[in-house]
Amino acid sequence: MNYGTRKAAMRYQVTHSPAATADSEPTVTDAAGVTEIVRRAALTGTRVHIRPVVPAGPEAESET
Numbered sequence: 001m002n003y004g005t006r007k008a009a010m011r012y013q014v015t016h017s018p019a020a021t022a023d024s025e026p027t028v029t030d031a032a033g034v035t036e037i038v039r040r041a042a043l044t045g046t047r048v049h050i051r052p053v054v055p056a057g058p059e060a061e062s063e064t
Contacts, residue, residue, distance in 0.1 A: 011053040016041060028053055 009030050014037050017024030029037070034050055041048045 013051050013053050015049040017047055 011028055011030060012034050013026045013028050014034055015024050015026045016037050027033070027037070038048055038050075040046075
């Protein structure tokens with residue numbers, strides 16, 4: 001294993017709102033969190049919007 005080149009885990013912004021409303025507070029989470037939110041949305045019939053979070057600043061430069 002090469003621990004020196006380990007990248008940060010990908011993060012996602014997830015907006016989870018009931019079908020009757022158009023607004024909700026976004027949550028930033030990892031892939032496991034996205035999976036759980038999507039699972040709950042499927043059970044309750046709510047909407048989910050997912051987009052990747054692009055790192056900014058020094059974090060972005062070190063990952064390129």
